Amino acid sequence: RKREMEGVEQRKHRRLVLVPGPFQGHLTPMLQLGTILHSRGFSITIAHTKFNHPHPSSHPDFHFLCIEDRLSKDEVQSRDLVSLVLTLNTKCEQPLREFLAQDRIACVFYDALMYFSESAARPLKIPSVILHTNSAASSLARSFLHQLKALGFIPLQESMLQDPVPQLQPLRFKDLPISHFGRLEDHLQLISLAGDIRTSSALVWNTLECLEESPLAQLREDYRVPIFSLGPLNKLAPAGSSSSSTGLLEEDNACISWLDKQCRNSVIYISLGSIASIDDRQLMEMAWGLANSGQPFLWVVRPNLVRGSEWSGFESLSKGFKEIVEERGCIVKWAPQRRVLSHGSVGGFWSHCGWNSTLESICEGVPMIRQPCFGDQRVNARYLTSVWKVGYELGDGENDRRSVEKAIRELMVGTQGEEMRQRMSKLKDKVEVSIQEGGSSYGSLERLIEFLQSI
Numbered sequence: 179r180k181r182e183m184e185g186v187e188q189r190k191h192r193r194l195v196l197v198p199g200p201f202q203g204h205l206t207p208m209l210q211l212g213t214i215l216h217s218r219g220f221s222i223t224i225a226h227t228k229f230n231h232p233h234p235s236s237h238p239d240f241h242f243l244c245i246e247d248r249l250s251k252d253e254v255q256s257r258d259l260v261s262l263v264l265t266l267n268t269k270c271e272q273p274l275r276e277f278l279a280q281d282r283i284a285c286v287f288y289d290a291l292m293y294f295s296e297s298a299a300r301p302l303k304i305p306s307v308i309l310h311t312n313s314a315a316s317s318l319a320r321s322f323l324h325q326l327k328a329l330g331f332i333p334l335q336e337s338m339l340q341d342p343v344p345q346l347q348p349l350r351f352k353d354l355p356i357s358h359f360g361r362l363e364d365h366l367q368l369i370s371l372a373g374d375i376r377t378s379s380a381l382v383w384n385t386l387e388c389l390e391e392s393p394l395a396q397l398r399e400d401y402r403v404p405i406f407s408l409g410p411l412n413k414l415a416p417a418g419s420s421s422s423s424t425g426l427l428e429e430d431n432a433c434i435s436w437l438d439k440q441c442r443n444s445v446i447y448i449s450l451g452s453i454a455s456i457d458d459r460q461l462m463e464m465a466w467g468l469a470n471s472g473q474p475f476l477w478v479v480r481p482n483l484v485r486g487s488e489w490s491g492f493e494s495l496s497k498g499f500k501e502i503v504e505e506r507g508c509i510v511k512w513a514p515q516r517r518v519l520s521h522g523s524v525g526g527f528w529s530h531c532g533w534n535s536t537l538e539s540i541c542e543g544v545p546m547i548r549q550p551c552f553g554d555q556r557v558n559a560r561y562l563t564s565v566w567k568v569g570y571e572l573g574d575g576e577n578d579r580r581s582v583e584k585a586i587r588e589l590m591v592g593t594q595g596e597e598m599r600q601r602m603s604k605l606k607d608k609v610e611v612s613i614q615e616g617g618s619s620y621g622s623l624e625r626l627i628e629f630l631q632s633i
């Protein structure tokens with residue numbers, strides 16, 4: 179204990195600069211990593227873009243640096259997130275380097291998308307470490323896309339979608355992590371830039387050996403620098419801190435008191451994350467599928483979830499559905515998701531399978547209905563059904579109200595759902611073992627701290 183305290187004292191003056199990606203699913207894990215490293219004695223500066231910036235007042239232990247990203251209004255409003263990220267990388271390098279040059283920095287941690295950070299740190303001889311906020315399997319699949327394109331498999335052919343990708347078992351062509359934002363060429367360019375580790379000294383994945391042993395082993399063969407599987411970051415963060423909000427949108431906590439009134443394992447929670455969107459028709463099919471399922475539901479309908487229209491509350495839904503919501507539903511713009519999933523009333527999660535949502539559901543032992551929308555979500559969804567067998571497969575395109583109703587009933591009260599719940603509960607136990615002393619993620623964190631002391 180004394181040695182540990184001495185270690186903390188020595189590290190207090192060692193400053194780490196963390197550069198998160200400017201999207202919810204990227205900000206949250208980086209802020210969690212910051213919380214963990216701060217608790218181990220490091221001083222933390224979060225260097226973030228002006229675009230989608232985190233809220234400093236929610237993190238009084240950190241310093242914040244706002245990088246002037248000089249994005250135009252059109253760039254900020256663009257739905258082409260791939261070209262937005264490419265632009266940020268060209269605009270942010272210089273201001274970050276100027277900041278890094280003013281202080282003594284021990285190491286820069288950066289989101290794989292923010293590869294300009296390495297270019298800013300390298301000339302100053304500051305070591306850098308990359309954080310991957312997606313799964314190891316999706317990183318592997320991404321690294322393979324160029325090869326598949328060269329072989330003529332990409333753009334994907336309709337006739338091959340169900341075929342397995344031989345080198346990427348258990349993925350089929352339809353599960354490949356291809357973005358639907360912007361041009362394919364830009365996406366492939368971003369993948370190679372973000373996948374190039376340049377002079378970075380180590381790689382961190384927010385994942386666990388017990389979930390992704392084989393993809394992690396493959397990544398360790400592919401890269402010659404240390405790889406730390408440090409997940410789930412939300413559980414490794416010291417107790418209490420992980421509940422502090424990392425959200426860009428304000429959480430509606432009223433849904434927790436609504437959950438308090440529901441029966442155990444009875445509520446289906448629905449959220450498609452922070453980026454995915456649907457059209458009006460899909461919204462109606464979801465609504466009526468939920469209504470016809472007979473289950474209580476908590477549904478996140480964020481402001482830009484429905485393409486082309488601002489969510490105007492229940493007015494856009496019919497009177498009949500309104501009555502059902504009053505009887506057994508709760509609709510919010512943004513939920514405190516980790517608290518929701520750990521609530522005893524929640525028995526299922528209908529999700530887009532973003533990596534954070536997937537990990538959070540596994541951590542709480544909540545079985546899922548999977549509805550991937552784009553990119554790495556497809557890889558996660560495939561693992562949920564075919565590797566961990568804890569996710570019910572709802573088609574990944576448009577789903578009519580009948581298939582929605584069937585999926586919800588099967589997950590919440592059917593035998594398949596019960597089997598998935600049991601498997602999820604076992605996975606949850608494995609996650610808990612991993613983060614305890616002697617567990618793989620616990621050990622990974624210790625090795626990362628030693629590594630940081632050595633550089």
Ligand code: UDX
Nearest residue numbers: 202203449451452453478512513515532533534535555
């Ligand atoms: C994006 C990609 O879609 C995802 O596939 C990738 O792995 C990370 O970047 P996002 O769509 O936002 O992320 O999904 P996800 O990774 O699941 O992250 C969403 C986060 O928002 C989760 O931490 C979740 O707890 C939180 N959330 C979501 C809330 O706090 N409240 C909500 O109402 C919905």
